[in-house]
Amino acid sequence: DQQVKQNSPSLSVQEGRISILNCDYTNSMFDYFLWYKKYPAEGPTFLISISSIKDKNEDGRFTVFLNKSAKHLSLHIVPSQPGDSAVYFCAVDSNYQLIWGAGTKLIIKP
Amino acid sequence: EPEVTQTPSHQVTQMGQEVILRCVPISNHLYFYWYRQILGQKVEFLVSFYNNEISEKSEIFDDQFSVERPDGSNFTLKIRSTKLEDSAMYFCASSEGGRVSQPQHFGDGTRLSIL
Numbered sequence: 001d002q003q004v005k006q007n008s009p010s011l012s013v014q015e016g017r018i019s020i021l022n023c024d025y026t027n028s029m030f031d032y033f034l035w036y037k038k039y040p041a042e043g044p045t046f047l048i049s050i051s052s053i054k055d056k057n058e059d060g061r062f063t064v065f066l067n068k069s070a071k072h073l074s075l076h077i078v079p080s081q082p083g084d085s086a087v088y089f090c091a092v093d094s095n096y097q098l099i100w101g102a103g104t105k106l107i108i109k110p
Numbered sequence: 111e112p113e114v115t116q117t118p119s120h121q122v123t124q125m126g127q128e129v130i131l132r133c134v135p136i137s138n139h140l141y142f143y144w145y146r147q148i149l150g151q152k153v154e155f156l157v158s159f160y161n162n163e164i165s166e167k168s169e170i171f172d173d174q175f176s177v178e179r180p181d182g183s184n185f186t187l188k189i190r191s192t193k194l195e196d197s198a199m200y201f202c203a204s205s206e207g208g209r210v211s212q213p214q215h216f217g218d219g220t221r222l223s224i225l
Contacts, residue, residue, distance in 0.1 A: 034213060043114070043201050043216035044153070089153065096141070096166045097155035098214060 003027060004092050006101035014109050019077040021104050023090030028071060032093040035064060035075045037086045038103070044089060048075070080108045112136045116202050116217035123192055124225055131187045131220045133202030142185045143203040143214060144177065146170070153201070159185065189222075197224045 005024045013019045021035075031052035036044035050057040050064045050073065057064050063076045077084055085108045090101040115134045123129045135142050144156040158165040159177055176188045185204075189196055199221050203214040 036216075041218065043116075043203075043218045046213040046215060049213055091153075096158040096160075097143070097168070098145070098153075099155070100153040102152050 004090055004099050004101040006090055006104050008104050009102070010105040010107065012107045012109060013080050015082060016079045019075075019080045019084065019106055019108070021075040021077075021088050021090075021106065023073050023075075023101055025071050025073075025092055027092075027094075028068070030092045030094060033064070033066065033073050034091045034093065034098070035062075036089045036091060037084075038089060039086050047088075077106075080106075082108050082110060084108050114202055114204055114215055114217035116200075116220050118220060119218070120221045120223070122223045122225060125194055126191050129189050129192055129222065131189075131200050131202075131222070133185045133187075133204075133217055134183055135185055135202070135204030136206075136215060137183070139204035139206050139215075141165075141205045141207065141212075141214075142177075142179070143205075144187045145201045145203065145216075146198040147201070147219075148195075148198040156187070192222075192224045194224050197222060 003026050034049040035047040037047050038044045048059050048062045048064050050066050055066050066073045087103045087105050089103045091098040117132045142159040145153050147153045155168050157167045157171045174190045178186050199219045201216050201219045203216045205212045205214045
């Protein structure tokens, strides 16, 4: 089941630079997308979401972009900070359930 | 900030035994969920619950699984006869509304180890 794909298992970024995490989905009927962040031994924490009626949503250092024609979304973090080091999950809300990507481990280098 | 709490943090159980995982959702939330993550695999949806009944369930959520909201604050997941493959991290979540603009908030999980 590969309805939501995060093709980069890990990403390393210098502190202060931009982190870009990518996510692809297969079903054009999906209409609500979320990003969660997870630290070890903790549950996922909601970061930001976007509805399919928009192509961009911004919250502080976090911006999510949605390209419906490409079935692609991305999360931009700028500037990246050491506390951003975590696993980031892309998820799609589909009928009361979240369908998850495999996650991307983001490492922020000092 | 209000949070979802799960107990225990780690549960070790013999295969074939029953296990109950407990969750206290955020107090004004109306929708409740269970997910699991087997080590090295994706997070998988198990079940959603609203108005004292199951809204959706996945293929994983077979007759061995059940959920209950026994007292208006707790939300439990019961596995009747555990199997080795039930070993996973189980996450409870809750949300104020059912969908758009009502994100699910997660607890820190219960690690279930079946021996």
